[in-house]
Amino acid sequence: MRVRESAKGGCSDWTVHVAALSLARHAGQFYRTWRLQPERVCFKCGLIACRQTEMPAGGQALPALQSDVNVAGDHAGAFRESEGNQAMLKVFALWALLPALAVAGGSNYTVAPGVSRPAGKISEWNVPTPKFARDPAPGLDGRIYIAVMAGNRLARFDPATERFEEWELPAGTRPHGLVVDERGTVWMTGNGNGTLLEIPFSNGQPQAMKPHPAPSGGSPHTIVFDGRDSLWFTNQSANKVTRYQRSSGKMEEFSTHDGPYGLALDRDGNVWFCQASGQRVGRIDARSSKITEIDLGAGSLPRRIAAAPDxxxxxxxxxxxxxxxxxxxxxxxxxxYEMPAGPRGNPYAVTVDGAGKVWANEISVDTVSLLDPATGKFQVFSLPTNNEGIRKMIVDAQGRLWYMGSHSGKLGMVQ
Known part of the structure; x- marks a missing residue:
């Protein structure tokens, strides 16, 4: 069954990239219940085109949020059925199913993670500039983007060719975290100069870079994207959590304490962050902006946090x-849960796959582990290089785990 664009009009921003389809497929129980197969996603106007591959048990009708193609706004007439195809094409408002594009798991990146089924194969590649490279992020182009902190560079790895590219950043940036939005723009936190760096791409190459100063300066740290308009980042030394709105260019800061570090967004847009030098996880309410905290106990030192599909x-x-x-x-x-190595393992990075299974590393013993919450059991993988120094991990659209060894200078993948 195929969906084809008509020759006339309609929105031109549909994408058929596997990562976008993966994102749609992780909308949850709704798709499983109604036998829907997402086929296209529009990141501009927020619609998902789906096929109902079969009628659910009992012949139930689709819910009221359904819209037929002929009333689908900018996409009216943009699709047609293949001759003789009995399956129905339906279009849904993306916001009605996914409050944020990237909330399907992982740490709120544009690419929704696939399901991890690791066989234990681990591959590693030496980054061109092994100067505390860190915090890998996936792009919708299938490539992995890396912040090279001490080398003051942006690196990009293409899994298809196994080749790296690198670009110099404005002096003093010392990038820490990064995220790639749905337009392909890379956003990096300037830990060294208190900025948020915007790097638009065209034809696969970076264009003019624009630094946006954080109001409090400080040391911008981890960054996530809400899938709509806002980028959120922690500012560790300034004890702030900051929101940047792409549409207005405005920044708003929220005050906290104990060195805010990792952060993630829940399904309702609330912002959760770790207070790395303390014992609490903070939460910024999406509606009231009120900050509340959950105490994890003395000595817990929460480092990173990841959102799950549920x-x-x-x-x-x-x-x-x-x-x-x-x-x-x-x-x-x-x-x-007690991690496999216990307190001596010092768990540092965490990310979640599309099925809700949890990856975490133990930085002091050079392992990564996959927890299946359904069984409560960990699958442990020993890394091939000693003293890797993993500080961030992500799961790509294919379910592969990517990590960056800040100490080893190696980008790794578990599949």
């Missing part, structure tokens, strides 16, 4: 070797 969050506790599961809606701890 609107829960996972936190790695560097200080006491635990992995904590939080219910975002109830704002409460569901359960804490």
């Amino acid at each position: 609107n829960t969050l996972w936190v790695v506790r560097y200080g006491d070797g635990k992995l904590t599961h939080i219910d975002a809606a109830k704002q409460s701890v569901l359960k804490s």
Whole structure:
């Protein structure tokens, strides 16, 4: 079954990239219940085109949020059925199914993670400039983008060709985190000069770079994207969490304490962040902007946090070797798991795949582990290089885990 664009009009911003389809497929139980197969996603006007591959049990009709193509706004007439095809083409408002494009798991990047089924194969590649490269991020182009902190560069790796490219950044940037938005623009936190660096791309190459100064300066740290308009980043030394709106160019800061570090967004747009030098996870309410906290106990030192498809969050506790599961809606701890190496492992990075399984590393023992919450069991993978120094990990659209060894200078993949 294929969907083809008509010769006339309609929105021109449809994408058929595998990552975009993966994003749509992780909308959750809705698609499984109604036998829908997402085929195209528009990042401009927020619509998903789906096919109902079969009628659900009992012959139930589709819910009211359905819109037929002939009333689908800019996409009216933009699709047609193949002759003789009995399946129905339906178009849905993306916001009605996914409050944020990237909330399907992982740490709120534009690419929704696939399901990890690791066989244990680990591959590593030496980055061209091994100067504390860190914080890999996926792009919709299938490539992996890397912040080379001490080398003051942006690196990009193409898994298809296994080749790197690098670009110099404005002097003093010392990039820490980065995210690639749906337009292909790279946003990097300037840990060295207190900025948010905007790097638009055209024809695969960076264009003029634009630094946006953070109001408090400080040391911008981890960054995520809400899938619509806003970028959120922590500012560790300034004790701030900052929102940047692409449409207005405005920044708004929220004050906190204890060195805000990792952060993630839940399904309702609330911002969760770790207070790395303390024992709490903070939450900024999306509507009231009120900040509340969950106390994880003395010595926990929560480092990073990741959002899961079921609107829960996972936190790695560097200080006491635990992995904590939080219910975002109830704002409460569901359960804490002892990591395989215990307190000596110092868990540092965490990310979640499209099925809700949780990847976390233990930086002091050079392992990455995959937790299946359904069984409560960890699958542990020993890394091929000693003293990797992993500080951030992501899952790509194919379910592969990517990590960057800040100490080893190696980009790694587990599949």
